[in-house]
Structures are given as C-alpha cells and as structure tokens.
Amino acid sequence: MKKSDIKTSDVSKSLDDRLATLDEKLETREKIEEAKKQKPKSDMSGFGAGLKLSSEFISAILVGAGIGYLIDRLVGTLPWGMIFFLLLGFAAGVVNVMRAAGKMSDPYQSGPSMPRHKKDSQHQKGQDDLYDDDED
Amino acid sequence: MANDPIHQFQLNKLIPLEIGGVDISFTNSSLFMVLTVASATIFMIWATSGRGLIPTRMQSLAEMSYEFVAGLLRDSAGSDGMRFFPMVFSLFMFVLFANLFGMIPFFFTVTSHIIITFALSMFVIGTVVVYGFYKHGFKFLGLFVPQGIPGLLMPLVVAIEIISFISRPISLSVRLFANMLAGHITLKVFAGFVATLTGAGALGIGGAILPLAMTVALTGLEFLVAFLQAYVFTVLTCMYLNDALHPNH
Numbered sequence: 599m600k601k602s603d604i605k606t607s608d609v610s611k612s613l614d615d616r617l618a619t620l621d622e623k624l625e626t627r628e629k630i631e632e633a634k635k636q637k638p639k640s641d642m643s644g645f646g647a648g649l650k651l652s653s654e655f656i657s658a659i660l661v662g663a664g665i666g667y668l669i670d671r672l673v674g675t676l677p678w679g680m681i682f683f684l685l686l687g688f689a690a691g692v693v694n695v696m697r698a699a700g701k702m703s704d705p706y707q708s709g710p711s712m713p714r715h716k717k718d719s720q721h722q723k724g725q726d727d728l729y730d731d732d733e734d
Numbered sequence: 735m736a737n738d739p740i741h742q743f744q745l746n747k748l749i750p751l752e753i754g755g756v757d758i759s760f761t762n763s764s765l766f767m768v769l770t771v772a773s774a775t776i777f778m779i780w781a782t783s784g785r786g787l788i789p790t791r792m793q794s795l796a797e798m799s800y801e802f803v804a805g806l807l808r809d810s811a812g813s814d815g816m817r818f819f820p821m822v823f824s825l826f827m828f829v830l831f832a833n834l835f836g837m838i839p840f841f842f843t844v845t846s847h848i849i850i851t852f853a854l855s856m857f858v859i860g861t862v863v864v865y866g867f868y869k870h871g872f873k874f875l876g877l878f879v880p881q882g883i884p885g886l887l888m889p890l891v892v893a894i895e896i897i898s899f900i901s902r903p904i905s906l907s908v909r910l911f912a913n914m915l916a917g918h919i920t921l922k923v924f925a926g927f928v929a930t931l932t933g934a935g936a937l938g939i940g941g942a943i944l945p946l947a948m949t950v951a952l953t954g955l956e957f958l959v960a961f962l963q964a965y966v967f968t969v970l971t972c973m974y975l976n977d978a979l980h981p982n983h
Contacts, residue, residue: 649912650966657904662897683897686890690897694905697898 654694662687739922743846743915763850766842770835774827799827806968811976818975821861825854826968829910833960836914837953845963846914851907858971859903866978877981906970913963917956924949 666683670676749760781796789797803823807815829845836843844850866874878895879888927945931938 649916650909653905653908653912654901657908658897658901661901661904665897665900683893686893687897687901690894690901693894694898694901 651695651698654698655691658691658694659684659687662690739919739926742918742922743843745847762842763844763847766832766835766844767850770828770831770844773835774831778827799823803968807972807975810969810972811979815972815975815979818861822968822971822975825858825971826964829854829967830961830964833914833964834957836918837957837960843914843918845910846918848907848911851911852903854910854967855903855906858906858974862974862978865975866981869978870981874978874981877977902970902974906967910963910967913959917952917959921949921952921956924952 662683662685663680665687666680669679669683673679745761745763747759747761748765751757751759777792778796781792784790784793786793800823803826804816804819807819807822811818832844835841836846863874866877878892878899880891880895883891924945928942928949931942931945934941
C-alpha cells in the first residue's frame, strides 16, 4: 500500500518540482560546505581579531583625550575640553570597532570592492547579509 | 639572562654616532633594517633577473608577491590607485621581511618597536593627507562629513569622524607592533618554561613536554602572524589611499 503511494506521488510530481527540490538540497549542502571552509580561517586569527578591535577602540580614546588636553592647554579650560573630547573619543572608538567588525557602513568607502569587509566578515556572513552594509 | 623575555627587544649601539646633540647611533635595529631592505631588494632583483616566459621557482615567487599586492591595491583603490603601487609594494615587502627576519633565532625584530611601525603608518597617513589635498583641495575635507546626517548632529558627527581619522595611524601602528611584541614574548616565555622545567629533575623533564609542544605550535602561529600582519598593514594602507583618491562618495 505504502510503496504504491510513494510511486504515484513521485510520478505525479513534475520534473520541474523535483529539480527545484534538488536545487534546494544542493544549495543547503553548498552553504554547509562553505561554512566548513571558512571556519578555520576565523579560528586561527581570533587572537589577531581581538588585538585589532581593541587597538581600534583604545587608539580612538587616546586621540580623543589628547585632543581635549591640547585644547585645554591652549584655551585654559582644563577639565572641560578633556572630559568632552574623551567622551567623543569613546564614541569614535565604538564607531571604529563597528566599522572594523563590518557592522556599520563605512562612509569613506567608494572603491570597486572592499577586501577588508570580505576578509573581516567571512566568519559572520549571516550578520553581514542582515545589515547589508557594503553595497555601493 | 636567558629567561628574560624582554631582553630580545633591547637596542644596542653598534656604531655610536652623535651629530649636533642628536643621537643617531647605528643600532642593531638599524642593522636589521638595512638587512631587511637589502635582502628584499636582492630577492626581487635576483628572482626577476632570468625573465623567463616560463618562470623559475624564484621568479614565480616574485611574480606572486607582485600579483598579490597589485590585486589588493586594485581591489580597494581602483586602477588609478596603481600609481601608489611602488610605495605599497615596498611597504609590504619591508614589513613582511622584517617580520620574517624576526622569526630567525637571535635575530632582532624591527617591527616590535612602536616607533618603527608608527613612522611607517605616519608615512602612509601623511601620503593620504598630502595627496588628498593636492588632488582635491578642500573637497578632501568632505571625507569627514557623512551624508544624510541631520544638521543638528553634524558638528558632533564631524568631530567623531575626525577623531576616528586621527586614530587610524595609531591603531595601524599599535596593531603591528603589539602583534609582533606579544607573539615574541609568548614564544620566549614558553621556551623559558622548557629550560626551567628540565632543570627540575625527572618529573620536570616529563612536564617540559607540554610547553615544548606549545612552543612548536606557537612558532607556526608566529609565522602565520608575520605574514598576516604584513597583509593587514597593506590592506589598510590601500583602503586609506582609496580615501585620498576618492574622498567624495
């Protein structure tokens, strides 16, 4: 009983339908294969990625504090410029980190393609698609 | 001090020199910079001297490095970025050779001193700023003004963008320097464990296997980091040059 059921359903499905399901299967398999290929690349440089993001963040804070201090030295408003620019530096640091992690569009970028984005976002392709940030 | 992990970064004056109160002694760092430049030059000249249609091993290595850097530059800065190719290629080869020289035992790692990497990144950013103003005039400042920002927020956003721009050479230099410094210290510390543990009797020799394995693995990782950091430095250089070439988006 069951066997005949399967057979009739198979026959009743058109060739196009079966091709479509095959395509779907192949696509999911390809995605899995790609993910497998990309995984070791992101793993091996986890330390590097950490250093990179932290250097982006810290350097912006240092620059902010430095600018604030210089302005204070010139104008003589000692705590205020430093406080204000230190906070701005934190904001710039967050901007830097998000840009480096490929989670925010980079207004500077206008070249034909962005290898940094490609390289950095390999391990987070899903998120990149969600944010859809670098389609110039 | 065989176990001192910092000792390897010490500068020694090989030829003391002083002109006008400024110390310009020829140090071990200078020596290795000269060696880096000389070996990179000799490698490229020697590898390309045959100019065969069918490349030899060395020639194809040289061609590969050319294609690699040219591809990076073309991808991120477009084909008009190729006018910067000599500079970018020299930077890449210098950083790569300096990093790889550091991997040879008893050799000095030039890029583990922040003043070297900072000078390199200031050179890059200086080129970007000078060329940007030369090519685009004051339109270059449009780099700091993102589009689609409400007028009220504009001063704040521009200030943040400027801080972000100024922080670039610092993060560029700190990244290369910190990677090389941290890697070499870790390597030295683990290698030091091996020496200390083997001095502690039979049990110690058994225990020394673990840090020894770690040292071997770290050496491999360091070779990877040496290449990766040269690559990252080059990619970011290309991207910053792209800003100088096309500041309006």
